[in-house]
Amino acid sequence: MFDAHCHLSLFDANEFHFDNLSGIASCATNVDDWEKTLSYSKLSNDSFKVCLFIGTHPWYCDKYNEELLEKLLANNLNVGVGEIGLDNVRKDEKQLEIFLSQLKLALKYNRLVVIHCVHAYSELRHCFKEVKILPNKVLLHGFSGTLSDVDYFNKYGCYYSFSDKNLKENILNSIPKNRILAETDSPNKNNVKILNVVDNIKKMTNISEAQLLNNALEFFMGIDND
Numbered sequence: 001m002f003d004a005h006c007h008l009s010l011f012d013a014n015e016f017h018f019d020n021l022s023g024i025a026s027c028a029t030n031v032d033d034w035e036k037t038l039s040y041s042k043l044s045n046d047s048f049k050v051c052l053f054i055g056t057h058p059w060y061c062d063k064y065n066e067e068l069l070e071k072l073l074a075n076n077l078n079v080g081v082g083e084i085g086l087d088n089v090r091k092d093e094k095q096l097e098i099f100l101s102q103l104k105l106a107l108k109y110n111r112l113v114v115i116h117c118v119h120a121y122s123e124l125r126h127c128f129k130e131v132k133i134l135p136n137k138v139l140l141h142g143f144s145g146t147l148s149d150v151d152y153f154n155k156y157g158c159y160y161s162f163s164d165k166n167l168k169e170n171i172l173n174s175i176p177k178n179r180i181l182a183e184t185d186s187p188n189k190n191n192v193k194i195l196n197v198v199d200n201i202k203k204m205t206n207i208s209e210a211q212l213l214n215n216a217l218e219f220f221m222g223i224d225n226d
């Protein structure tokens, strides 16, 4: 199993439990945890992969530092951009500008992107058009869009990750089955377990646990065992 979205920097270090996991993707949310997040590369080994993302989450726009983000991306070749995004529930007038700036950096350095989007899918669609986002590079984490959104983002070869709270059978079955990932967004207040998420996806689709793992390895590491 692979947890496609969590935040290692928000755990107490002694709370990490990686039993049964082949890997995780951990995102920073603001400039204060970029260096800390980068330090987790040391947790990777032959049987456990840690994929890292640095960026400014839409809730923390006041802390955006474009210059430092660019410098850290230039110096850390395997690091992606995330989690970044748009959130109309917790709005900030600088969100759009900061999101576009980070998308452009991801494009410039050819990095993967992890996106947080809450009630802002039409704005996100406009951004994709404006930035000319590259195919197969984007993970829409905690996806909560409509069938029409899925149609749109499928054209960009987007990947989609789900925790327990946003699983919908019709949405899951409208996404190509090699583009669905399981995540916990931990630490989270509901203490979601990756095993439960995987089980629930299996119940709603004909996707196996092995396929979910393969999807994560393909997106995060470019490994395709299909």
Ligand SMILES: [Zn+2]
Binding pocket: 005, 006, 007, 027, 083, 185
């Ligand atoms: Zn998150």
